[in-house]
Amino acid sequence: MHDHPHHDSPHHDHGPDNRLDPMEARTRALETLLVEKGLVDPATIEAIVQSCEERIGPRNGARVVAKAWVDPEFAEWLKQDATAAINSLGFAGRQSEHLAALFNDAETHHIIVCTLCSCYPWAVLGLPPSWYKSPPYRSRVVIEPRKVLAEFGVELPEEMRVRVWDSTSEMRYLVIPQRPANTEHLDEEALAALVTRDSMIGTGLVSLPGEAAQ
Numbered sequence: 001m002h003d004h005p006h007h008d009s010p011h012h013d014h015g016p017d018n019r020l021d022p023m024e025a026r027t028r029a030l031e032t033l034l035v036e037k038g039l040v041d042p043a044t045i046e047a048i049v050q051s052c053e054e055r056i057g058p059r060n061g062a063r064v065v066a067k068a069w070v071d072p073e074f075a076e077w078l079k080q081d082a083t084a085a086i087n088s089l090g091f092a093g094r095q096s097e098h099l100a101a102l103f104n105d106a107e108t109h110h111i112i113v114c115t116l117c118s119c120y121p122w123a124v125l126g127l128p129p130s131w132y133k134s135p136p137y138r139s140r141v142v143i144e145p146r147k148v149l150a151e152f153g154v155e156l157p158e159e160m161r162v163r164v165w166d167s168t169s170e171m172r173y174l175v176i177p178q179r180p181a182n183t184e185h186l187d188e189e190a191l192a193a194l195v196t197r198d199s200m201i202g203t204g205l206v207s208l209p210g211e212a213a214q
């Protein structure tokens with residue numbers, strides 16, 4: 001997991017040449033050697049990475065979202081100081097990592113990107129999906145966010161404002177999606193189970209199984 005103090009520093013992920021930073025190069029070399037010597041199975045590594053990307057990591061964010069939905073005081077704290085509110089649940093990031101929570105509502109839909117590399121709120125979402133790091137997503141979401149959203153299957157009403165937030169290593173964002181209707185009977189845990197990773201990036205909405213998202 002790379003990190004970097006400033007976006008203006010030379011950086012592996014900038015531009016199409018795909019140079020690796022020293023840590024990535026070392027990791028890749030080690031992985032290649034271990035696989036060649038038959039010490040690890042690439043499928044196992046892939047399964048671990050996939051589970052960190054899709055399951056383990058985003059479950060932390062989902063718990064933050066569900067708590068914000070059921071606990072107005074927590075939601076207010078999250079709005080005022082997301083870093084502290086999230087740390088209170090035990091999902092501490094690094095000291096330098098400041099988090100901001102972006103609340104979707106009927107007027108505004110938030111979506112996050114790192115236009116220069118892959119800054120992402122690891123403490124709550126785990127590892128970023130590969131499309132998040134891809135140059136097309138990083139450039140297009142700024143230029144044509146609605147088109148990108150449509151490709152993710154998200155159609156928003158014309159009158160809804162779309163705001164795109166550019167993450168940095170100093171400030172990372174977590175989208176708090178809108179709570180679906182007809183979920184008054186669900187407890188915090190059941191609500192958390194509805195929250196998808198993409199809904200916390202802004203490229204998805206939360207819906208009840210079998211119902212269209214709103």
Ligand code: FE
Pocket residue numbers: 114116117118119167168169
């Ligand atoms: Fe970045």
